Amino acid sequence: MIRQLFKGVALALALAGATGAAEPIKVGLVLIDSGPFASNYGMGDAARLAVDMLNAQGGAVGRKFELAVQTHPGTPAGAIAAATRVVQQDGASFFTGMFFSSMSLALGPRLQGLNALMIDSNSQSDELIGKSCRANYFRTAANDGAVINSFRSFLAKSDAKTWNIMAIDFAGGHDFARKFSAMVKERGGSVGLTLFNPLGTADFGSYISQLGGKPADGLAVMVVGNDAITFAKQQQQFGLLAKYRTVLSNTFTNDIVLGAQGDSTLGVVAGISYLASLPGERNAAFVKAFESRYKRRPNFIEADVFVTFELLQAAITKAGSTEVPAVRSALAGLKSDTIFGNVEMRAADHQLVRQMLMAQVVKGEDGKPAFAIRSVYPGPANTPAPDGDCKL
Structure with a gap:
């Protein structure tokens, strides 16, 4: 089964090469560049490793992933502006990054107009999956x-x-x-x-x-x-x-x-939500790859970012498309094996059910x-x- 999967990926890549390189799948990473959270705790490290590892597996639907980064000063208005840039200027239909609940709550009403999916790996407020839930908002972070x-x-x-x-x-x-x-x-x-x-x-x-x-x-x-x-x-x-x-x-x-x-x-x-010592072969492989590249163990924020990319790849593969409506439908209710083990992106509220x-x-x-x-x-x-x- 695994060999057949790799043969299919190889064929898709070969066809793409024969007709010209396929356009990459742009994924936005929105970071904070000033204030108490300017370090972003290695989100960029985790995102780059995820892109490289997923691309080594063939990416998704015969296309490679590519990271697009925008920054903001750590305010709701700044988060909206950076997310808008990463979608409209950089061409990312999907984005994640350093958002706190107030920023995510401000972004939620804008997502449909942007025609983009936000996969939040940081905010915790339950309001985001309650009265303020949005069709284009998903969350991999553990909620309150x-x-x-x-x-x-x-x-x-x-x-x-x-x-x-x-x-x-x-x-x-x-x-x-x-x-x-x-x-x-x-x-x-x-x-x-x-x-x-x-x-x-x-x-x-x-x-x-x-x-x-x-x-x-x-x-x-x-x-x-x-x-x-x-x-x-x-x-x-x-x-x-x-x-x-x-x-x-x-x-x-x-x-x-x-x-x-x-x-x-x-x-x-x-x-x-996560420690590098979490049991499981998939997590052990992630920790090994992370340590090899960055000479330190991944933290919980980095693990949440990595899982976000794992789920996005799985959803695009399931959808057979990178169109936002198709990926949104595939992501809602998606069950997938990740570094956390088997998880489910709950269809009812778009909250990841995780340890x-x-x-x-x-x-x-x-x-x-x-x-x-x-x-x-x-x-x-x-x-x-x-x-x-x-x-x-």
């Missing part, structure tokens, strides 16, 4: 509801009843705070302080003072990017996290920022902080049911 469910399962054996919340003042942060508070109340607990920090906060002193003055059993933290490093280091000076029996992280500590945080987050339990992990920050064998996987929650059991407000 899946993160909350992993926390719910992990805390089923915990005696923590009272909680404080620290979250970013973004759509995703408010969404997480609402859902986490509801989960705590479902379990018979209560939430005391809920604090929100603006993106780019340099001094967390007032937040640390408030959280330290009224500690609860547990603290749930969704502080992201450079802010997560700043908060971790500043709280360590006052022993803030040590005042809580349980500290849960939603993007606060992860495989991107852990090295910079040092020992400041030891003991924190993180809900995280979640709970991992704790521990001392590694080399004495440096590392993640130890405590639980793996399969997608079908952990992903919340579709929101009835989503009308595609």
Whole structure:
């Protein structure tokens, strides 16, 4: 079967060569070039590796993939402008990149007019697959509801009843705070302080003072990017996290920022969508290829980008076309084998049904902080049911 597939790909490529090289399939990658998220955490590395690996397999429908990159300053208006450029100027019918929920919510209504598919590998807000869902919007990133469910399962054996919340003042942060508070109340607990920090906060002193003055059993933290490093280091000076029996992280500590945080987050339990140590042959091959090229292990953002390209290739192959309506129909309900294992792009709301992990920050064998996987929650059991407000 595999030999026949490769023969078919070879024949398609030969025919393309006989009539002139087939036009590449342009895929847009929209990155942030200024502000706290200007590094984009290796999204470009993952996208380039994905394009090269998929092209080595023959691309899709006899055509190779080609990356088109546009940047923006990290605002909803900037994201709209960059996405518009990558579609209208660069000719990309499909795009992904560094988008936060507020940016994705702003982009959603524009997608039909652009006649392009956005496959979001970064935003978490459930609103994007609820009342604000769009036919041309798909998401490979884990949503807030899946993160909350992993926390719910992990805390089923915990005696923590009272909680404080620290979250970013973004759509995703408010969404997480609402859902986490509801989960705590479902379990018979209560939430005391809920604090929100603006993106780019340099001094967390007032937040640390408030959280330290009224500690609860547990603290749930969704502080992201450079802010997560700043908060971790500043709280360590006052022993803030040590005042809580349980500290849960939603993007606060992860495989991107852990090295910079040092020992400041030891003991924190993180809900995280991916670690390079995730079992599976396909993931092992991806990690090996990534390490060979970049001399480091891939992080969760890079893995989500890679899966986005895997699914796009599978959808185009299934559709037998690169026309947006055909690929949209093929992607909705698509079941495919990826580095995450077998996943499904749910037709009802365009959310990828995929695994979640709970991992704790521990001392590694080399004495440096590392993640130890405590639980793996399969997608079908952990992903919340579709929101009835989503009308595609």
